[in-house]
Amino acid sequence: xxxVGLHLPTLSVQEGDNSIINCAYSNSASxxxxxxxxxxxxxxxxxxxxxxxxxxxxxQRVTVLLNKTVKHLSLQIAATQPGDSAVYxxxxxxxxxxxxxxxxxxxxxxxxxx
Amino acid sequence: DARVxxxxxxxxxxxxxxxxxxxxxxxxxxxxFWYRQTMMQGLELLAxxxxxxxxxxxxxxKDRFSAEMPDATLATLKIQPSEPRDSAVYxxxxxxxxxxxxxxxQGTRLTVV
Numbered sequence: 193x194x195x196v197g198l199h200l201p202t203l204s205v206q207e208g209d210n211s212i213i214n215c216a217y218s219n220s221a222s223x224x225x226x227x228x229x230x231x232x233x234x235x236x237x238x239x240x241x242x243x244x245x246x247x248x249x250x251x252q253r254v255t256v257l258l259n260k261t262v263k264h265l266s267l268q269i270a271a272t273q274p275g276d277s278a279v280y281x282x283x284x285x286x287x288x289x290x291x292x293x294x295x296x297x298x299x300x301x302x303x304x305x306x
Numbered sequence: 307d308a309r310v311x312x313x314x315x316x317x318x319x320x321x322x323x324x325x326x327x328x329x330x331x332x333x334x335x336x337x338x339f340w341y342r343q344t345m346m347q348g349l350e351l352l353a354x355x356x357x358x359x360x361x362x363x364x365x366x367x368k369d370r371f372s373a374e375m376p377d378a379t380l381a382t383l384k385i386q387p388s389e390p391r392d393s394a395v396y397x398x399x400x401x402x403x404x405x406x407x408x409x410x411x412q413g414t415r416l417t418v419v
Contacts (some may be wrong), residue, residue, distance in 0.1 A: 224405040233309075235397050236349070243405065263396030281349065285405060293362055293400075294339065294408055296349040 200279065202301040213280035213300045220263060220298040224285035226294070227267045229278045236281060236296075239267070251302060267304075277304045308309030308332045310411035312398050318417045324386040329416045330379055337403040339379045340366075340373055343413070344363075344394045355381065356403055388418045 205211045217225065223244040228236035242249045242256045242265075249256050255268040265282050279299045287294050312328040330339050340352040340372045353363035353373040356362055365371060370389070385392055395415050399408035 226407055228410075233412075235399075235412050238407045238409065241407055264325060291353055292403065292405070293351060298340075298348050 202242045204303045211272045215265040217284045222284040226283045230283045231278045312411035321389040327383045329381040339399040341397040348388035350399030
């Protein structure tokens with residue numbers, strides 16, 4: 193049938209709960225990953241990054257986990273707040289012979305209920 | 307407050323017209339990306355530059371799109387002639403290249419009627 197657009201997965205959480213957003217990446221050779229947050233009407237904003245020689249990295253209220261075996265990335269947000277409502281993207285750094293390029297996943301909508 | 311600046315923020319144009327979008331990367335960054343965001347395709351990489359040289363524009367329709375960096379403080383994305391299917395938000399981002407984050411501008415919302 194006719195496509196009407198990307199159907200982004202949506203995660204709804206209660207304010208104060210923890211959120212886990214998942215991402216599957218495509219290239220086993222990717223060596224660097226970033227999570228971005230995009231609020232309505234704005235450009236994507238950097239949240240946290242991780243290199244392939246690590247499996248966990250923590251920031252302020254956020255933790256990124258990397259599982260290279262299954263090519264999976266997750267973003268954990270502790271004590272989710274209404275201001276966390278946004279679309280979250282994972283991005284992988286693809287190593288090309290002429291350089292590197294940053295490729296984004298489809299995104300996940302996070303809705304925080306007060 | 308270093309940031310990527312894009313102009314215009316909004317553009318409405320008629321089919322067939324030329325559109326030029328401009329981007330001022332963060333001073334000192336050596337890599338510039340152009341992305342297009344639509345509901346259908348999400349965030350697509352159109353082109354990127356390192357040290358002002360185009361490294362990859364495979365994501366860009368070559369017959370109508372062109373991207374340039376006339377100098378280190380200006381990147382441009384042109385569409386000629388524009389078509390309704392080009393309607394999207396176009397983002398510019400800059401960074402330090404391999405294994406580093408990209409900083410995004412606020413985007414140019416293009417509507418082609």
